[in-house]
Amino acid sequence: MEDDMPTGRPHDAPQRPSAAQARETLASLRADDANLAERLVTPRWYHPSLGVIVALVITSQALPSPASLILLPVALFALPALVVVYRRRYGLWFSLPAGPRSRRVYRILLAIVVACFAAMVVVKVTPVAYGWVLLPAAVGLVAPMVLGPRYDDLFRRELTGAATATDGQGA
Template structure:
């Protein structure tokens, strides 16, 4: 397919794309309460899952997490008008997201292994607290990386 666009039109179109990416990056300021709530959801799920609680309680925690995550995503979309999944921003934000996932899995696994293997509840609660704090801190860092990635030219 041939393009009939002259070089000036092409440059103007690329400039529009850059402005749009920058505008989206400017809209992606996460409310102050978003990451702490997400941290409580993730940490709570890890704490309950590894605590040796009854299966019904664990499934209740999974349900609460799912509903909470859905409500957070809905609120974020309503406030910002957009939703960026974190993996479409750029290499730095993708790497940061993957690191967070792996660290979260490792911390939750440690809490579960100690909590279930020795019938102790406190290791999973400690892992949940660590995950809640890390989610809050890392989430804000991830937002900065994502906005920087979106502002860069494609």
């Protein structure tokens, strides 16, 4: 380990890259980001599948006990299975937004899904007719199908640096 320690001699100090080397490295990183963004095209089946899973979890709470006890674990198992299939098939998975706009859409989608689950609980624990669970289930089905592609587009644009604060497009 002593050999790894600098001795204080000038030749042991790390050399700073020149301005040209730094620009070249940054350009290489931007090119890597652009290549990665090209690979980040979510397949058509992903967002509808996610919406169906969310809707099944919500709807399962309105079903009679045996059906609910079967459907809920199947739907909950489908969530990680969806991620595993996506990862294995495409070799990529990103769980966090790339910038402020994709973060905004991500938070909106998350808030909608949480509100749907809260509505499901209200229907489950109150004397409200179980048929009302179809409303949050429908919202839970449609939200990922609508906001998911928007999130993906913003994520790719922010990853490549193409999204700017003045391009006029919001969430």
